[in-house]
Amino acid sequence: MQIDFHHAVTYVLARLAGFEHTKADVVAYAAQYVDDATNEGLIHFTNGAMYKRTGSAHKMLDYKNFADLANRQVWIPFHFLPGNGGLPAGENPAGGFIEKLICKPNSHVAREMVEDCIRDKGSPYALQRLGITMHVYADTWAHQGFAGVAHKVNDISRLDDIDNPGGALSARVKDYFGDLFDAEASRLAGDILPLGHGAALSYPDRPYLKWHYQDYKEILVERDNTSIFMDACDNLCRAMQRYLAGNADAAVPGLQSGDRNKIEYLFRNIRDEDGEKRHKRWLEYIANGYFSFAPTNIAYIEKGRGSWKHAALGTEKSVDAESDRFEYKDAFLKDNWKLFHDALQAHRFYVLHRLLPQYGICAA
Numbered sequence: 001m002q003i004d005f006h007h008a009v010t011y012v013l014a015r016l017a018g019f020e021h022t023k024a025d026v027v028a029y030a031a032q033y034v035d036d037a038t039n040e041g042l043i044h045f046t047n048g049a050m051y052k053r054t055g056s057a058h059k060m061l062d063y064k065n066f067a068d069l070a071n072r073q074v075w076i077p078f079h080f081l082p083g084n085g086g087l088p089a090g091e092n093p094a095g096g097f098i099e100k101l102i103c104k105p106n107s108h109v110a111r112e113m114v115e116d117c118i119r120d121k122g123s124p125y126a127l128q129r130l131g132i133t134m135h136v137y138a139d140t141w142a143h144q145g146f147a148g149v150a151h152k153v154n155d156i157s158r159l160d161d162i163d164n165p166g167g168a169l170s171a172r173v174k175d176y177f178g179d180l181f182d183a184e185a186s187r188l189a190g191d192i193l194p195l196g197h198g199a200a201l202s203y204p205d206r207p208y209l210k211w212h213y214q215d216y217k218e219i220l221v222e223r224d225n226t227s228i229f230m231d232a233c234d235n236l237c238r239a240m241q242r243y244l245a246g247n248a249d250a251a252v253p254g255l256q257s258g259d260r261n262k263i264e265y266l267f268r269n270i271r272d273e274d275g276e277k278r279h280k281r282w283l284e285y286i287a288n289g290y291f292s293f294a295p296t297n298i299a300y301i302e303k304g305r306g307s308w309k310h311a312a313l314g315t316e317k318s319v320d321a322e323s324d325r326f327e328y329k330d331a332f333l334k335d336n337w338k339l340f341h342d343a344l345q346a347h348r349f350y351v352l353h354r355l356l357p358q359y360g361i362c363a364a
Helices: 002-017 019-031 072-078 097-101 108-118 124-141 168-180 184-191 224-243 259-269 275-287 308-313 330-334 336-359
Strands: 041-044 050-053 157-161 210-214 220-224
Touching: 002 019, 002 124, 002 224, 002 259, 002 275, 019 124, 019 157, 019 336, 041 157, 050 336, 072 184, 097 157, 108 124, 108 224, 108 336, 124 224, 124 336, 210 224, 259 275, 308 336, 330 336
Parallel strands: none
Antiparallel strands: 041 050, 157 210, 210 220
């Protein structure tokens, strides 16, 4: 999923779940920042204090360093949560260990992840962790069928848009590959980009798209992203309602029909390929009072002035040098940026060292 879902839709779902604006804004920012927190390592302050931040993403179009792209501590806990074949702890899918790593929507693994986030509601970084959890939870729907490792299970072929076969994106891929492009072009892409859904390009992330592909077992898979995303929306809303109740097992209503229909309408009718453009449209609908909560102006600034990072460190740089030194402020310990990185560390440790081992998964 892209910024339109992780930021704007997550904000909408948080409001519909019962969060007031300020808290929903934190949850939604954190959900999107998972895709943008690309720096890691020590932060040095001029007074001698230090803080170790955690990276949760690598820019997917930066293929210069494949070792980074294959970093299991990034892709598995934050983007391609292993699904254990959809089976509960103690059971194993057929096909060996790799089958355990393939992402499954709303898996037992994913639901346990949400439950632990709810149990951690009293932590200083609780809202930031909720946003991170909602990002990972949502991606179990979009990234289903793919694994966050470089492996042939991610190889696909015969990728195409059902409503617009051989359409604009396919044409651009053909322009790039020249005479090599044919119905098997996505298999070539899979050989070059065997991690996650690299071979599927942005098809899994666009809410309006109906598409199909042939998986590594040569089984034809058809996907209606709108239906998939709507199921994700209802489950995210329920998860956040349970968070507010402080009870992972609480009976909650989920999305109500009026707002549900409005979300589905936007998914099907905002059809820009560019996620940033779709995001802008969503923000306009939120500001104009399209949903059942009051009209609200929200924004997301990744880096630079107005961003969480700028508020915490006073820097407008996108990438920091090891020699950089930052002025320490007492407020740093409570800044959203610092709490977000605390939450990243808590989430990653839980997923890799407590959750996945229950399913017989040692992944990083």
